[in-house]
Amino acid sequence: MAAVKVYGPTLSTAVCRVLACLLEKEVDFQLLPVDMSKGQHRSPDFLKLHPFGQVPVFQDESISLFESRAICRYILDKYPEKGNTLLLGRGGLIERASIDQWLEAEGQSFNPPSSALVFQLAFAPRMKLKQDEKAIRQNEDKLKKVLDVYERRLGETRFLAGDEFSFADLSHLPNCQCLVSGTDRGGLLTERENVGRWWAEISSRPSWKKVVEMQSAETSP
Numbered sequence: 001m002a003a004v005k006v007y008g009p010t011l012s013t014a015v016c017r018v019l020a021c022l023l024e025k026e027v028d029f030q031l032l033p034v035d036m037s038k039g040q041h042r043s044p045d046f047l048k049l050h051p052f053g054q055v056p057v058f059q060d061e062s063i064s065l066f067e068s069r070a071i072c073r074y075i076l077d078k079y080p081e082k083g084n085t086l087l088l089g090r091g092g093l094i095e096r097a098s099i100d101q102w103l104e105a106e107g108q109s110f111n112p113p114s115s116a117l118v119f120q121l122a123f124a125p126r127m128k129l130k131q132d133e134k135a136i137r138q139n140e141d142k143l144k145k146v147l148d149v150y151e152r153r154l155g156e157t158r159f160l161a162g163d164e165f166s167f168a169d170l171s172h173l174p175n176c177q178c179l180v181s182g183t184d185r186g187g188l189l190t191e192r193e194n195v196g197r198w199w200a201e202i203s204s205r206p207s208w209k210k211v212v213e214m215q216s217a218e219t220s221p
Contacts, residue, residue: 004029007046008055009036010215013118013174014068015056019214020170021072023207026083033218069107072167084207087167095162102160102168105146113142114175121183140185147188147195154194159202169202177203177212 004022006029008015022029034040034055041053049057050066057064058071060078065071076088089095116139124131153160161168176199180186190196202208 007057098161113139
């Protein structure tokens with residue numbers, strides 16, 4: 001049995017980020033589903049793993065981690081020679097700084113409006129919640145401005161941090177996937193020349209295709 005354990009549903013964008021990283025690094029893991037619709041994340045046993053009842057929870061030997069980007073950093077640092085060895089670059093300071101810079105852009109600029117749209121457009125209907133049209137408009141406008149910056153950047157480089165697929169690109173996959181396949185706002189990505197080309201390339205990676213397969217298997221009747 002794999003020493004690495006990941007607790008959470010594949011519908012969680014944070015869980016998917018961790019799974020994509022593990023698959024890119026070819027690290028064996030055990031996925032332990034958590035049915036949040038049934039409140040399993042609030043059970044006493046799960047709260048022992050994560051006191052705030054959130055996913056993912058990542059366990060490796062004696063360590064437990066909670067935040068998806070921190071988990072990915074741990075994986076990349078612990079297994080530098082496994083699988084894709086270029087997710088943090090080839091070792092140059094400028095290259096590593098560029099990756100960190102675009103990771104910051106993902107976390108601070110891309111993630112907030114894209115997560116809000118994913119929730120309002122994809123998850124609220126499933127949860128039988130009323131969609132907030134004002135929040136949708138505001139966050140769509142914010143995301144358009146972010147993607148305008150990405151469009152210019154990706155007209156200069158193949159990927160966000162340069163000409164190699166990196167952790168900065170990987171970290172965008174979950175929310176991009178939700179927007180393209182789970183909402184009617186996929187055109188925000190696909191209708192931009194450079195962003196659309198980038199999305200088509202990063203979403204075709206075998207690791208990400210496997211994550212999407214895992215999602216389909218979890219949601220199929």
